[in-house]
Amino acid sequence: MLTDIEIAQSVPMRPITEIAQTAGIPDEALEQYGRYKAKIDLAKLPKSEKQGKLVLVTAINPTAAGEGKTTTTIGLADGMRRIGKNVMVALREPSLGPVFGIKGGAAGGGYAQVVPMEDINLHFTGDFHAIGAANNLLAAMLDNHIYQGNALNIDPRRITWKRCVDMNDRQLRYIADGLGGRINGVPREDGYDITVASEIMAVFCLATSITDLKERLSRIVVAYTYDEKPVTAGDLNAVGAMTALLKDALKPNLVQTLEGTPALVHGGPFANIAHGCNSVLATKTALQLGDYAITEAGFGADLGAEKFLDIKCRMAGLTPSAVVIVATIRALKLHGGLAKTELGSENLEALEAGIPNLLRHVSNIKEVYKLPSVVAINRFPTDTDAEVKLIIEKCKALGVNVVLSNVWAEGGKGGEELAREVVRLCEEEKGDFSFSYELDGTIEEKIEAIVKRVYRGDGINILPAAQKQIAQLTALGFDKLPVCMAKTQYSFTDDKDVLGAPEGFTVTIRNVKVSAGAGFIVALTGDIMTMPGLPKKPAAENIDVDADGKISGLF
DSSP: OOOHHHHHHHSOOOOHHHHHHHHTOOGGGEEESSSSOEEEOGGGSOOOOOOOEEEEEEESSOOTTOOOHHHHHHHHHHHHHHTTOOEEEEEOOOOHHHHHTTSOOOSEETTEEEESHHHHHTTTTSHHHHHHHHHHHHHHHHHHHHHTTOTTOEEEEEEOOOEEESSOOGGGSSEEESOSSGGGOOOEEEOEEEGGGSHHHHHHHHOOSHHHHHHHHHHOEEEEETTOOEEETTTTTOHHHHHHHHTTTTSOEEEEETTOOEEEEOOOOOTTTSOOBOOHHHHHHHHHHOSEEEEEBSSSIIIIIHHIIIIIHHHHTOOOSEEEEEEOHHHHHHHTTOOGGGTTSOOHHHHHHHHHHHHHHHHIIIIISOOOEEEEEEOOTTOOHHHHHHHHHHHHTTTOEEEEEOHHHHGGGGGHHHHHHHHHHHHHOOOOOOOSSOTTSOHHHHHHHIIIIIIOOSEEEEOHHHHHHHHHHHHTTOTTSOEEEEOOSSOSSSOTTOOSSOOSOEEEEEEEEEETTTTEEEEEETTOOSSOOOOSSOGGGGOEEOTTOOEEOOO
16 A cells, blocks of 8 residues: 555646646746745735635544544545535645654645645745744844843843744753853753744734734743833844745745645644644635635644634634534544554444544534534544444434545545535535634633633633733733633643543643734643654654655655
């Protein structure tokens, strides 16, 4: 059986100029990065009031058995194109951390991929490098300001801004820097974030223009003074130079699926430690160019979809027409307590025990956010008819249809049935989109609303340090911002080992900080970290390049 990268390399790509023509993008708006990828200069894209239908693809809580959310997103778009619809895909860019870490590439799988797969998974068009450079320029200017006399009265113990690198590297979580005498800086405890956790990434993905980007960058809080006043990137006069590094990256990237469907791949914050969505600019461009725009949000619906709906849609004025919730029978049986080695055998008892995880996500989309939805089951050969029937019955009780998807093996052909159901939802079902909380509540009330309404927990436990932080942020006027929960992706709770659909739990809030440029409050729970580490056997060990420069083992 071919690997994902072997499949991607076996399918001839069309020149990116042809893909642009398919999408209605004029030559003058296209900035080519080789033959198969390009950036779109939005200033040269004809203005249009056209607004396509927005479709969000989300999933159950991820497991080691896999769900295939990105694969489903791509296969759904190819399926919609096969039934004659004008469709665009809008995805996030992969981070090098997971690519070389635990899961390998993130450009889809099987015959539902975006290509050039190797480029997208590695350096692509350099967006992440630009984001990292802007982040680290701000860090350098901050430390230099202190070294050069500290006119802003910054307290080195209250610096909140970290350097970043787009790699899983636990060694950099906690460091001491500025050592070696006065000429080498001011000694202090420090640390790194992974680039996708940087506030620059969030700002980048939520900005609607260069002007908006500059305004957001200027609001970033990097430290506090000795008398506890916030210090911003604007105070350090860093915004112009940071924008210079980001201006080209801000243009959405155009690539293609294996079947030639136009795809915008742009931005990539993690959903467990950031808001987990591709850029607003890419999503809005996809809506302008296509009658349907298919996008995804990271991890399960408790993280990615919640943030997509409560943060991104709220800020950008977007209203989804339909939501696709992806699951596999294998993953649901794992949620039901079955061992990974036993997932290939029929087990209705384990499946019934795991289905509540799916049903909770379905219920949230239907009852909390009031949006039309469909469940997409990625079918494996080991799935039995009895198992499929059980899922269909359980979802039908909630008034939601289930469609079997085979896009991994068949590409768009395997997604046609799902495509027809999504089109039906968009055209025939009318949602009454609402958020899980309103902005006028306190920070505590908004966190509690997410925990109670989306996770279905009993409440929250705010540690004393977090209580003090909330009080300070409230005093500074940040309390009316939306909340971005930093939480494990594997569970509705803040404990990664609690699977299924648990009840009677509380979520502990240990740290609360403001991302003033992005425009949200970040609440850190459990043992979530903003710098991951590599696993015992990193995916990087399997990657190689032959004498002709052909990459293997990427996924």
